[in-house]
Structures are given as structure tokens and as C-alpha cells.
Amino acid sequence: MTSLDDIPVTQLKGVGSALAEKLARLGIHSIQDLLFHLPYRYEDRTRVVPMGSLRIGDIAVVEGEVMKADLVMGRRRSLQVTLRDDTGFLVMRFFHFNAAQKNQLAEGTRVRCFGEVRPGRAGYEFYHPEYQTNPPAMPPAEQATLTPVYPLTEGIQQPRVRGLCQQALSYLDRYPIKDWLPPALLADYQLPGITEAVRLVHLPPAGAPVHLLVEGKHPAQQRLVMEELLAHQLSLLQVREQIQAREALPLLPAGDRAERFLEQLPFSLTGAQRHVMADIRQDLSQPVPMLRLVQGDVGSGKTVVAALSALQAIEAGAQVALMAPTEILAEQHYQNFRNWLEPLGVELVWLSGKVKGKARQSALNAVAEGRAQIAIGTHALFQDDVVFQRLALVIVDEQHRFGVHQRLALREKGVGGTLAPHQLIMTATPIPRTLAMSAYADLDTSVIDELPPGRKPIETIVLPESRRDDIIERVRKACREGRQAYWVCTLIEESEALQCQAAEVTAQELVERLPDLSIGLVHGRLKAQEKAAVMERFKDGELDLLVATTVIEVGVDVPNASLIIIENPERLGLAQLHQLRGRVGRGEQASFCVLMYHPPLSNNGKARLQALRDSQDGFFIAEKDLEIRGPGEVLGTRQTGLMQFRLADFERDKGWIEPIRDMAPSLMREPRVVSALIRRWLGEKIRYGDV
Structure with missing residues (x-):
């Protein structure tokens, strides 16, 4: 049929x-x-609005008579049609028009048009409005309907x-x-x-x-919203099924490297870390690929959990790939893992886009021959020329920066191309529970919800740019007392060049204002070695103040740093601000975060900075971020194309998440229904499983 x-x-x-x-x-x-x-x-086009009552920004229907229609030769040629009614007049302006249109809008013609009121040279204007000449009478109110916008x-x-x-x-x-x-x-x-x-x-x-x-709350809309959210949920469960339909290498713990690693750490694992490790050990020992998301707030010790997981794979004679979204974060993982694991006889290689020529070839050979037990890098690990001999575990840091399809690309590099690698996904960006249930339905979730003992809360202070002198004085005082500080420059532009320039100008200003301090600078345009050298000097206490762009967002650990100044915090998301704040508060002394904003603040900006001042809890902050900015931005999926809904609105419709999670598994038993719903709502856009 x-x-x-x-x-x-x-x-x-x-x-x-x-x-x-x-x-x-x-x-x-x-x-x-x-x-x-x-x-x-x-749009409500059910009534005509008198022109005299219009205000800028109104979206309205007006009706009147054409007073004149003129060709205007400005910077761009336009057709300017002046309408009037009993209360005033309005201009319709067209930049794209033809002679027939000009003739149609002759003086004396009755016109009804719909548009947004803008200020113009001739008073209020509609640009390219929808219009009708000699329109029929408006329907009576009880017969009027709303006009859909697509x-x-x-x-x-x-x-x-x-x-x-x-x-x-x-x-x-x-x-x-x-x-x-x-x-x-x-x-x-x-x-x-x-x-x-x-x-x-x-x-x-x-x-x-x-x-x-x-x-968006009419039962007909909610019927469609429910089906759309269900289709997204089913598509992720399908990804999970497709990955887990392939076998994985069971990684049974053997040898004593894990014990030796724990002995050399200057601290003990928290209860939360031990609990999460138990989940991971259990998963890795199965012949089914692990798909686990580990969430943990800034400083909760996810990297140690990743290292222990890697050791379990290495002890079972397999290889591990660890992937991070930026060079600086990948490099930091490389340094940490080297310091921890090389003394245990583990060989690591570093593979990023910047590793070229002989160094790259040598790293590729070590991976292909199985000599390198861990390969650490950026998305360069996805490239075709990276061939593993026995890859059985993939660790992905900050997953939301990668698309699901990129994660799937690594599964093809599993043992013999047939066994799927286990996947451990880590994020320091706490994801609101409702969002995790929906956006990560293909993953089991573990949460490290306990900070190591001794981490002190960070006092957050919000000050306007006009208090800059006081803030610089505060930095001088802290550094004179033997502590260290960060000064973070942010820019609204995406341009890395402008961000770096801003950081350079700020560093220069601070060098002049604080001549008795030793000041360093890191930004995205420095070579990896230069960045590492500056970071190392800061870590060793040779620098008092580090001026940086948001490249220091994740993972930098300097216990003596107790003060961080963030310029223009209103330009960053809450989760990112929370990450940056987490650079301090890692030592024994009281720590402070100063958010130096540029007035005037929007209501949205005020709400975000207030949330950060009021709470240290990453999950509370993530919920607030979701409320204020929506899921596309919180997950960073504006770029990846995931979670782009047609009708559903995450904040408005979150009441559906739990029921949908409960109803999805029984529908998964009917493949025909699943594929029909995914096709209907996600079209050809997302075919995760075929990547």
C-alpha cells in the first residue's frame, strides 16, 4: 500500500x-x-493594528492605502511604498522587486501587510513584508486562526x-x-x-x-514532542545495540601494576573513585564493549580513574587510545600518564596534528607494532594511517566536544577490525540529569560525586571593570604573600588571533603595573613546547602570575595558585566559568575567584554570574546553564548537529524524559517501529550506526 x-x-x-x-x-x-x-x-494575524499605535519591534498586520511608491537610489536601490490609515503612516521597503510589483502598488491601492516594525529613514518601516493588494475582509474573531512560521x-x-x-x-x-x-x-x-x-x-x-x-503546550504539539524525543532516545539506544552487537576483548585484571601505581600516589582514592573503578573493572572484564560515561566535577580525580582503567587493559596485553579535544589538554594527559606509568614500564606515544615527519612516523610504527601500549592525542587518532595492533580500550575526554560519529570511528580500529574496543568517556562538565538521560542514552553513567579531602570552597566575587585598579592591587598582595594567581582574558569573538592579542595587551599592562612580579603568558597561538615551558615555570613557582586565554580551562593543576581573575565572564557559559574557577582551590589556603564584568549586564548575564557566586556544585550550575542557555549550547552540539529538535524544547518538555526512558526499551524489541520513528524524525541526518 x-x-x-x-x-x-x-x-x-x-x-x-x-x-x-x-x-x-x-x-x-x-x-x-x-x-x-x-x-x-x-503569528497572530487575526487583527489589524492601527499604524499610530505601532512600536519598534512589534510584529503586526496593518492595512492602508498607498500614498506613493518611489524608487529610491541610496546605497542600495529600493522601492519605497508609503501606506497610511486613519491613525498614521508606514513605509514598506523592498530591495528586491520588479516593475510589475511597482505597478501593482500604485497610488490609491488598498494593501494589507504583515511585518516587523523597524526604524527607517522615513519613519517606521517594514522590510520585505508579506502583503496582499485589495484584500478580502478580515474573518470575524471566532473564525480567525494563527499563522504557522516554518x-x-x-x-x-x-x-x-x-x-x-x-x-x-x-x-x-x-x-x-x-x-x-x-x-x-x-x-x-x-x-x-x-x-x-x-x-x-x-x-x-x-x-x-x-x-x-x-x-507549545497544546496536546497536539505535545503528542509530536513526545514522539520526537522518543525517536532521539531510540536512535541512541540503537547506537548502543549496534556497538554491543560486536564482541570485545575481555580485559581480565592481571599483574600488580595497578597496586604499584596506587602505592606511588601521594593520596588515597576517594570512596567515589573506588566505586566508579568497581563499575569499570566489571565492564572491562566482559566480552561486550563497555560504554561508560564518567562524570566528575573539577578536581574530583577522573584522570586517576582513567589511568587505572588503562592499566587493566595493558595488563591484559592490549593497547589503549586516549583522546582529548585540544592540544593542551591532550598534552597534559600525556605528561601525567608519562610521570605515572613510565616508571611502571609502560610505553606511551604522543600523536597530535602538530606531530609531523619522522617523529610522527616513529609514533605510528610503535602503535602498529604494538610496542606503544598507550597512544595519547587529539582527533588525529581518528586518521586512517593510525593503525593499532591490539586496541581494546578507548578513553575519550570531554566527549561533548566530539560528535557521536567520531567516537564510532574509533571502534573500527579495534582488535583485528572485528572486536570493538571498550569505551570510557570522561567529562568534567557536569551534565544535568535530564540531559544525560536523553543525550547520552547510549552510555551507562557513573558519577564521581566526592572531592578529595582538603579541597576548600572557593569564594567568588563579582566586580565591574571600573574596579580594575583594586583587583590589580589584590593580585600584588596575594603574590607578595607567596601565592600565585591566574588572569584569564576572554573575548566574545571566536577569533583565536583576537583572543591572543587581548591576552598580550593585558600581559603588557600587568607587567608595567606590577614590575615586582614575575609574569608569564600562554595563549592558543604559542607552540606546544612554548606553552608547556611557561606552564612548567608557573607550576614550579618561578612565575607569580599567569596571564592566559581560556586554554587553561581544563586540567591545569597548580596547588599554590589561590586567586583567579576572569575578565568578561558574561561572555562565557556557566560550565566553562566553573571549569576555570576550578583552577584554584587545589591547595591548603583559602582561594578566590574574581569575575570582572563589563557593564551593563543583561538580565541573563546577571542570573548566570549570580548562580556561580551562589554555588560550588557543578551539577547545580549545569542545571542553571541548561535553564538559561538551552541544551544545544550546554552540550556543545550546535556544531555537531546532535539534539537539534524540530518541535521539542528541552527545558519546557523535560517532564517527558523519564516516561520516555521507561517506554523506549520495550519498543526496541520492534525494529520496524524503531527504524520508522527514527526515519520520520531524524531523517537521513543521523545514521550513527553506519558511520
Whole structure:
């Protein structure tokens, strides 16, 4: 039987090959794809607003008579059409227009138009508004409906998408959408069927509750939200199944290296570390690939857990790959692991994009021949020429900086290309529980929720830029008393060059203002050896003050540093600020973090800095970050393309997470349902398992 999935969009009136190509950029190939291209908001076009009552930023319908239509030759040629009603006037401005349009908008023509009010040369203006000439009478209020607004791509305007969706709705009478969810489930939550829900969301009926639709809480929208979140959950469970369908090498603990390693540490493991290690040991000894996420706040000792896990693999005669998202973090892991494991007879190699020529070839040979038991590096470890002899454990630090597909690429490098490596994912960015349950549904989660004894809370102070002199004085005082300090420069621009420049200027200023202090500088443009040398001098106490960009965000450990100044903290996410703050408070003395902001602060900025001042708890801060910035930013997935929802909103719809986690496993027993739901909601975008 024909389904909507089988009917191409070219069947619709007005869709030729050129338009079909543009629609394909939106992931729309079939009528079903079009029906699931859902409005992300609605506009209320049910009443005409008097022009005299408009304010900048209003989105409104106005109606009036054309006073004049002129060609204006400014920096860009434009068509300027002046409308008036009984209360005032407004300009419609078009930068793209033709002669027919100019003639259509002749003096005296009645026009109804819809747009956003902007300030312009001639008063209030609408740029490229949607309009109708000689419009019909407005429907009475009880018959008025909201107008859907759709995601677009270049070359397609709202009216076109709206028209196509209306055409697609006419197919629903002959070809209802297949409802894959059990009727009993829908009845439990009092939700409508899928066909009814899709129809209502595209074409809200007259009298539908406007506030519910605008807030995304109408039962029809919630029906679709639930199915979308479920599809994401199922896709991750499918990743897990596909990885675990492959066998792994059981890594049975042998030898005494782990005991010797623990003996040489200047501290004992915390209860939380021991508990997490028990989980990992158990997982690694199975013939099924481990998929475990270890979350731990700044300074909770995840690196020690990673080293113990690596030793279990090495003792079983296997190789380990440890991957970090930045050169500086990967390099730091390399230094730590060398100091810890070389005395135990473990050979390590360092592989990053910057390792070239003979050094690279030598490292590749050591990995291929199995001499190197641990390879540490950045995403350079993914490259085709990196061939392992017996890779059985992959440790990924700060997973959210990598896409799921990158993690999957490493599984192909497992023993003989057939056994999948075990995977240990670590993050110092605490992930809110609801988000972890959804975004990391393919992973088992362990939390190191205990800091080593002796870590003191850090006092956080928020001051404006105008107090800069006092802050510099504070740095002088701390360093004179024998302590050390960080000064972190942040910039809103992504440009690394500008960040480095800012850090250089600040370092120069501080050298002049604090001539009696020894000051160092690290930023992203320094060569790895130069960075390492400066960091080493700071660690050894030769430098009093380290000026840095956010390259010091993760992993740098200097117990004598007790003061950190962060400039423009309003430009960073809460999780990143919490990471930076964690650079201090690692020794015995009281520690301070000064957030020096640039006024005026937005309400959002105030809320974030307040949250940081009020709490030391990374998980509380992560929840706040999620509330304020949304999941795309918290997970860093704006870049990776994961968790980009069509209709679901994480904060609004988090009440669905628990029920969905409970209902997903039973649906996994029906592969046909799983693949249909994933295809419907994620399209061809995410095929993790085929990477």
C-alpha cells in the first residue's frame, strides 16, 4: 500500500526540480517529510493594528492605502511604498522587486501587510513584508486562526512553504500517517493520534487555545514532542545495540601494576573513585564493549580513574587510545600518564596534528607494532594511517566536544577490525540529569560525586571593570604573600588571533603595573613546547602570575595558585566559568575567584554570574546553564548537529524524559517501529550506526 513516505514532493503543484533541490536542503524529499517539517512558532494575524499605535519591534498586520511608491537610489536601490490609515503612516521597503510589483502598488491601492516594525529613514518601516493588494475582509474573531512560521532555507519564502504544507495536508484524507505508538500509550497520556496532531499543528482551527499553541503546550504539539524525543532516545539506544552487537576483548585484571601505581600516589582514592573503578573493572572484564560515561566535577580525580582503567587493559596485553579535544589538554594527559606509568614500564606515544615527519612516523610504527601500549592525542587518532595492533580500550575526554560519529570511528580500529574496543568517556562538565538521560542514552553513567579531602570552597566575587585598579592591587598582595594567581582574558569573538592579542595587551599592562612580579603568558597561538615551558615555570613557582586565554580551562593543576581573575565572564557559559574557577582551590589556603564584568549586564548575564557566586556544585550550575542557555549550547552540539529538535524544547518538555526512558526499551524489541520513528524524525541526518 502506498504511504506518504513513497510520494515525492514533486507530485505537488508548482514543485519542479529546482524547488525540489531547495527542499532537499531542508531534508524534505517526500510528502511525509513535508508534513513533519513543523512550524516552530505562530503569528497572530487575526487583527489589524492601527499604524499610530505601532512600536519598534512589534510584529503586526496593518492595512492602508498607498500614498506613493518611489524608487529610491541610496546605497542600495529600493522601492519605497508609503501606506497610511486613519491613525498614521508606514513605509514598506523592498530591495528586491520588479516593475510589475511597482505597478501593482500604485497610488490609491488598498494593501494589507504583515511585518516587523523597524526604524527607517522615513519613519517606521517594514522590510520585505508579506502583503496582499485589495484584500478580502478580515474573518470575524471566532473564525480567525494563527499563522504557522516554518524553518526556511535560502531561496524559499514563508508563503511558499506554507502553501506546500497546505497542499500536503490534503493527502491526509487518502493516506493517513501510520501511527507507530500503541493506542494504550496514547490513551494513558490523553494524546491525539498522529494524523490529527499533524493536521492541527499545521492548520490550527478557529477557536483553538492561542496561549497553548504559542507556548507549545497544546496536546497536539505535545503528542509530536513526545514522539520526537522518543525517536532521539531510540536512535541512541540503537547506537548502543549496534556497538554491543560486536564482541570485545575481555580485559581480565592481571599483574600488580595497578597496586604499584596506587602505592606511588601521594593520596588515597576517594570512596567515589573506588566505586566508579568497581563499575569499570566489571565492564572491562566482559566480552561486550563497555560504554561508560564518567562524570566528575573539577578536581574530583577522573584522570586517576582513567589511568587505572588503562592499566587493566595493558595488563591484559592490549593497547589503549586516549583522546582529548585540544592540544593542551591532550598534552597534559600525556605528561601525567608519562610521570605515572613510565616508571611502571609502560610505553606511551604522543600523536597530535602538530606531530609531523619522522617523529610522527616513529609514533605510528610503535602503535602498529604494538610496542606503544598507550597512544595519547587529539582527533588525529581518528586518521586512517593510525593503525593499532591490539586496541581494546578507548578513553575519550570531554566527549561533548566530539560528535557521536567520531567516537564510532574509533571502534573500527579495534582488535583485528572485528572486536570493538571498550569505551570510557570522561567529562568534567557536569551534565544535568535530564540531559544525560536523553543525550547520552547510549552510555551507562557513573558519577564521581566526592572531592578529595582538603579541597576548600572557593569564594567568588563579582566586580565591574571600573574596579580594575583594586583587583590589580589584590593580585600584588596575594603574590607578595607567596601565592600565585591566574588572569584569564576572554573575548566574545571566536577569533583565536583576537583572543591572543587581548591576552598580550593585558600581559603588557600587568607587567608595567606590577614590575615586582614575575609574569608569564600562554595563549592558543604559542607552540606546544612554548606553552608547556611557561606552564612548567608557573607550576614550579618561578612565575607569580599567569596571564592566559581560556586554554587553561581544563586540567591545569597548580596547588599554590589561590586567586583567579576572569575578565568578561558574561561572555562565557556557566560550565566553562566553573571549569576555570576550578583552577584554584587545589591547595591548603583559602582561594578566590574574581569575575570582572563589563557593564551593563543583561538580565541573563546577571542570573548566570549570580548562580556561580551562589554555588560550588557543578551539577547545580549545569542545571542553571541548561535553564538559561538551552541544551544545544550546554552540550556543545550546535556544531555537531546532535539534539537539534524540530518541535521539542528541552527545558519546557523535560517532564517527558523519564516516561520516555521507561517506554523506549520495550519498543526496541520492534525494529520496524524503531527504524520508522527514527526515519520520520531524524531523517537521513543521523545514521550513527553506519558511520
